Amino acid sequence: MNNRIAEITKGLNSEQEKGVTSMNGPVMIVAGAGSGKTRVLTHRIAYLLEHDVSPDKILALTFTNKAAKEMKERISSLVAPHLAERVWAGTFHSIFARILRQTASKIGYTSDFTIYDTDDSMGAVKRVMQNLGISNQQISHQVARNAISSAKNKMVTRKEYAQMATSIQEKQLALIYNEYENYLQLNNSMDFDDLLINLIVLLRQDREVLERYQNRFKYILVDEYQDTNRPQYIAIKLLAEAHQNICVVGDDAQSIYRWRGADIQNILHFKKDYPYSKIIRLEQNYRSTKTILAAADSIIKRNKNQIHKTLWTDNPEGEKIDLLRCNDDFDEAIKIATRVDMFSRNGYSLNDIAVLYRTNAQSMVLENALRKSNIPYIIVGGISFYKRKEIKDVLSYIRLLVNPKDDEAYYRIINEPPRGIGQTTLKHVRHFSSSKQMCLSDAFSRITEIGDLQQRAIVAIRDFEAFLNVYREKIVHEENPANVIAEYIETTGLLEMYKEMNTEESLDRWNNVLQILSDIKSFFKTNPELTIADYIQQISLMSDIDEKDLKSGSLTLMTVHSAKGLEYPIVFISGMERGLFPLQRQDMHEEEEEEERRLFYVGVTRAKERLLLTYADRRARFGDVSEQSPSNFLREINPDLINRPEYRKPATSFTAPKPKLFAKKEDTSFGNFSQIPEQDYYSQIEPVNVSFKVGDIIKHPHFGKGKIMHLNGVGKQLKAVIKFDSIGNKNLMLEYAKLEKI
DNA sequence: ACTGAGAGTTATATT
DNA sequence: AACTCTCAGT
DSSP states (O other): OOHHHHHHHHTHHHHHHHHHHSSSSOOEEEEOOTHHHHHHHHHHHHHHHHTTTOOEEEEEESHHHHHHHHHHHHHTTTSOOOHHSSSSEHHHHHHHHOOOOOEEEEEEOOOOOOEEOHHHHHHHHHHHHHTTTTTTTTSOOHHHHHHHHHHHHHHHHHHHHHHHSSSSSHHHHHHHHHHHHHHHHHTEEEEHHHHHHHHHHHHOOOOHHHHHHHHHOOOEEESSSOOOBBEEEEEHHHHTTEEEEETEEOOOGGGOGGGGGGHOOOOOOOOSSTTTTTEEEEOOEEESOOOHHHHHHHHHTTTTTSSOOOOOSSOOOOOEEEEEESSSHHHHHHHHHHHHHHHTTTOOOOEEEEEEEGGGGHHHHHHHHHHHHTOOEEESSOOOGGGGGGHHHHHHHHHHHOOOOOOHHHHTTTTTSSSSHHHHHHHHHHHHHHHOOOOOOHHHHHHSTTOOOOOOHHHHHHHHHHHHHHHHHHHHHHHHHHHHHHHHHHHHHHHHHHHHHHHHHHHHHHHHHHHHHHHHHHHHHHHHOOHHHHHHHHTTOHHHHHOOOOOOOOOOEETTTTTTTTOOOEEEOOOBBTTTTTBBOOOOOOHHHHHHHHHHHHHHTTEEEEEEEEEEEEETTTTTEOOOOOOOOHHHOGGGEEOOTTTTSOOOTTTOOOOHHHHHHHTTTTGGGGTSSSHHHHHHHHOOOOOOOTTTTTEEEEEEEEEOOOOOOOGGOOEEEETTTTEEEEEEEEHHHHOOOO
């Protein structure tokens, strides 16, 4: 026993050891990038287990399933695996969903409730707005959904929202919010935010349940605490209140989810919330070279709001950071591909390399270049397998077996493949169902009461309902759900439809449907005790990063956000340009700039050995090619840490770059910028066009006379809202608008 | 009921 | 460029 405990604390530095061995009472671990926080968390759990804490008394909350899985695996290597398996480790959403399934009836749901992902929730908003007669033009669906989600993230109920609403738009949003909540309840479904909020509702309203779970989760650990939002914070607080054995790990410098409601105050206020807490700082970095760490430090120290800490490392100095100037995004992609290829011929595996970017849109050019040079890659995010139409359709069919009230699933597939239940029919049905406050399935059971329906449509609906019921029956009685599902999907005619279409795209879809069916089969083979409801839930709560395949020998492409928590020997960060990173949005404030800077910090600290930053002079954005200038962030890195780029040398193994662009740009090398004064270097940046100001009367070749109402953006990004006499308000990019002042 | 053309909109990150 | 929505024609 003692031996095992010694084993668990072996090799930890003194601060890490404190984090591992302080079993009781609140602990906050401020863990700098690469300081071994996962190690501390897993060893802490192992330490608890070795002190005879029962594994089902331990709750470990993470943000991704991948992190949870990794945690479990690492605990398994420290203690007996059968113990490790029983620890409740998972994402907030999946753990909370698990609790809610057991207690759903207490808050008006059944345990079969469906989890609506962003798409489903968007569909729900659209439908609700249509019922209310609010068009997309009055309030965009997107805006409405965001408003609802952000209200929920701030724990503003529909009632409170309605009370606070003053403008017409807010009042309409309040209506939408209210109807949306009704709709979800009616559909026996919850969106992502509800999983958090409903748990709080449950814990607050039912003392017995609260005490049960407080008692159950005697030890709580939270990873990435800096990214918790208000509902998460409250839920943790409720659960930890009785025993106060809470250990949170976080780094304020890596808080990058403010936009989705993460509240950095949660970490800054920990001491206030738990007065008797211990604070432990992990400041030794085991990941990166001195150079990379110094660069990261020179970036993050520009932020005003932060907990002071000094990261240091025993690692070697390492190579300087490469900065590559490129002509355009194609050139950038080629340069990256060339270097990736070079690294892979010089002792690195492609698994060691990641290319990061700010926005998913940047991946396509990279993909093309990589394909051309035969470099295998995997993309995290983007169009994931589970977001494909055909896959969502198959999953919707399955969802309807579990929860017949799931209207979003119903609408998706009721006429896919076409079975004569078209929009007109659905319009009548929906009119009926929404006025009677019922879900589709209930409406169908009273179909004769719905007026204006064609006999043909009624028959089609009845047939379809009967078909669903047959399989709802079958699935209950069958031993292996996978077999029933395969037969069920076959009978829907989906496969046949794709085959008959016989286009490249449809055959691809056909293939994907078969793929998902075989996935389902293997899911039940490995988890025979689980149900289709479990399968569906697992898929809906899966994030892109979880999907990241084990396919080895591939380069990884992903956004900087997705890279959080990962590390690679070699990291590229592409698109280091103004307006792109930091990403320019309307009325950007200092706080948002600081979040962008933290994001850059996260990107930089992913690298263990080599860091390469690239930027381009031109880039296709918005369908047009725009002139770009280097990011401000580049200037924030100590110039001594940066290598002179070799961008003069053409990438000969690929298509030759356009010579004239090359000649023109050659003497103003950013690579020499450590030798030229900052001022001179930055004078290269295109001057901002200031010839227009708000209130100017202008003329546009197409729209005629108008008045500038509002200006935003900088340089080439400068946009104006112009009120035209002819067509009203319009948002135009000044560079292309060819305005004439009158 | 379905299709296709055309218009219009939109480009941050995610459970 | 890519996507969604709308509307007119079949």
